[in-house]
Amino acid sequence: MASLCDSWIREQNETLKLSEEIDGMILERSSLAETSSYALRHASSMRRKITILATRVQTLKYLLAESQGKSISGKEMSRRKGTFENLRSKANQMASALDMLKFSNIDILLRPEKDDIMSRVIGxxxxxxxxxxxxxxxxxxxxxxxxxxxxxxxxxxxxxxxxxxxxxxxxxxxxxxxxxxxxxxxxxxxxxx
CATH class of the missing domain: 1.20.5 (Single alpha-helices involved in coiled-coils or other helix-helix interfaces)
Known part of the structure; x- marks a missing residue:
């Protein structure tokens, strides 16, 4: 029982830490030029970390299911469920934000000229x-x-x-x-x- 509780706490702390790290990366992303090679590497790193975050959230779900019926107080079980739901929601939001970034990068590469060429030629x-x-x-x-x-x-x-x-x-x-x-x-x- 103690190891299951320790596993939950350890996994929760690691997941929270990773989530905060990704938050920082998202904030940093807004200050980068969208077409720089560093920005592309940064987005790739974010994608990898968000995937790891999703895996950690799934591990928390498993540990939460394993702790059902164990000698954990109802209050503690409720707190764990709340923590899990918050982390799952945050991971989904981050994944959605990353997909939006991915589509904005594609738009940068495929967008038409800012000005119509003909309007630039006139005169x-x-x-x-x-x-x-x-x-x-x-x-x-x-x-x-x-x-x-x-x-x-x-x-x-x-x-x-x-x-x-x-x-x-x-x-x-x-x-x-x-x-x-x-x-x-x-x-x-x-x-x-």
Whole structure:
């Protein structure tokens, strides 16, 4: 019983701490330029931490269900349920905010020009139009460079994940082999006994 109570308190404290950390990241996010590479890494880090927060909230739900019927006072059980509901609601709000950020980043990449090109061309002579064309091409090149950088980061992450999956597969295969060897040993002992 004491370990279940300790598990709840430990998990609750870790979840609250992570929630506060994400709150700080959300506040920091508002001060960043939306197209900077740091802002994209920051959003990725927030996404990862919100996923961890959701997992911790699920663990709290499990621990709450396990503590039902144990020797915990009704007042304490009510407090735990309230804490769980608040954390679950906060995690959902953070996930929703992150989805909004994700869509705003997509809008930044896909939005049409701020001004209609035709309205920018009106009143320009040939030299002005050529200058505007060069400026627009430069902006497009910069956007493509950002996109290339993002694609390279995604590729790098995919390669690292592939390597980790391969490692995990080898570890599981090794574990499976050890289980087979142990099972054979147990069968031999049972036959001899």
């Amino acid at each position: 320009l002579d040939n030299q002005g139009i050529v200058g505007l064309h060069r400026q627009v091409m430069k902006e497009h090149d910069e956007a493509l460079d950002m996109l290339e950088e993002t694609v390279m980061r995604v590729k790098h992450n995919a390669l690292v994940m592939n390597e980790q999956i391969g490692l995990q597969t080898r570890l599981i295969d090794g574990l499976d082999h050890h289980v087979d060897v142990s099972d054979s040993g147990v069968r031999v002992i049972h036959i001899r006994a």
